[in-house]
Amino acid sequence: MTEAYVALEGGHVIEGRGRAPGTARGELVFTTAYSGYEESLTDPSYEEQVLTFSYPLIGNYGVREERFEDDRVHPRAVLAKELTEDVADWLASEGVPAVDHLDTREVVTDIRDGGAMKCGIAVGDDVTEEDALAELEQCEAMSDHTEIGAQVSVDEAEVHGADNDGETVALIDCGAKGSIISSLLERNASVHVLPYDASVEAVEAVDPDLLFISNGPGDPVNFEQAISLVEAFVEDTPVAGICLGQQIVAEALGGTTEKMTFGHRGVNQPVLDLESGQVVMTTQNHGYTVAEPGEHLEITQINVNDDTPEGIDGIEYDVITRQYHPEANPGPEDTLDFFDDVLAMAETRSQQAVPADD
Numbered sequence: 001m002t003e004a005y006v007a008l009e010g011g012h013v014i015e016g017r018g019r020a021p022g023t024a025r026g027e028l029v030f031t032t033a034y035s036g037y038e039e040s041l042t043d044p045s046y047e048e049q050v051l052t053f054s055y056p057l058i059g060n061y062g063v064r065e066e067r068f069e070d071d072r073v074h075p076r077a078v079l080a081k082e083l084t085e086d087v088a089d090w091l092a093s094e095g096v097p098a099v100d101h102l103d104t105r106e107v108v109t110d111i112r113d114g115g116a117m118k119c120g121i122a123v124g125d126d127v128t129e130e131d132a133l134a135e136l137e138q139c140e141a142m143s144d145h146t147e148i149g150a151q152v153s154v155d156e157a158e159v160h161g162a163d164n165d166g167e168t169v170a171l172i173d174c175g176a177k178g179s180i181i182s183s184l185l186e187r188n189a190s191v192h193v194l195p196y197d198a199s200v201e202a203v204e205a206v207d208p209d210l211l212f213i214s215n216g217p218g219d220p221v222n223f224e225q226a227i228s229l230v231e232a233f234v235e236d237t238p239v240a241g242i243c244l245g246q247q248i249v250a251e252a253l254g255g256t257t258e259k260m261t262f263g264h265r266g267v268n269q270p271v272l273d274l275e276s277g278q279v280v281m282t283t284q285n286h287g288y289t290v291a292e293p294g295e296h297l298e299i300t301q302i303n304v305n306d307d308t309p310e311g312i313d314g315i316e317y318d319v320i321t322r323q324y325h326p327e328a329n330p331g332p333e334d335t336l337d338f339f340d341d342v343l344a345m346a347e348t349r350s351q352q353a354v355p356a357d358d
């Protein structure tokens, strides 16, 4: 049987069964999602992370490309109690090491106690514990991946739905999930996907009704250009953001962000809307959070489990952001109306800008 070793920060090594060979290192995190493994594994926000599934069986309904959020697998390695043949073969074909038959309860408990941590993985016929420890040794902290945006963003601008006659959206691609783009297209928007480091001039050339900052991996403070775009456009252009996008908007408008101990990753995170009193179930995948929104933003929704900010609106600016993933994929679709809300915000603003025609 193929050897598999997972070396945790601090030097503890866990043994498992190798399902896809290779060596890897990354930030060890867990998701409690019990379905949606194809979407999670292709979510660019997992770049530079090693993903542990706490749900014991992963792969039970196969692997289908139409459920992918991007064209490749993003976690550096995958851990689960039991991986099916389909998923193991897919990960092997993608060159992503995979390990199963380990005690994922132990791994999850370690992460909950110690926080998201560095880890090293070695899987193969001849690998040893030392190979996993050597990977751990080279593992960088997530915040040190200062150029992570370049690993997940488009290189050149792309236009989707050019013939749509709805709002024009400039989507800053910090690692956008495909279903954010499709959720906008379904609502008749035309979507200009711009690189994570797009210039002010590149956004001006689109003349957007809405500046939309996507989800993405890593520490929001490393997305300096996206932060300055929000600063540059917020007075004149409505701004929306999802996950990393919420964090970038807060950083731009005088707020602060911080790293959480182990974050929120799953498909049943309860979120309370402070105005309506309604609770919705949400999909989440983040390790950073807004610490202080700053004087221009107000918190409108919070996580029921730990009170962290989940929804933020502008006070004097047209801004709506969410920490969770309203596009779902995977997960519940309770929050799709976010896309209606941000496009309505953009439409109202663009109508105000056009003088009445009488």
Ligand SMILES: NC(=O)CC[C@H](N)C(=O)O
Pocket: 045, 214, 215, 216, 217, 218, 219, 220, 242, 243, 244, 245, 285, 286, 287, 288, 289
């Ligand atoms: N899904 C995301 O956009 C993740 C945002 C950020 N990388 C975090 O971990 O908090």
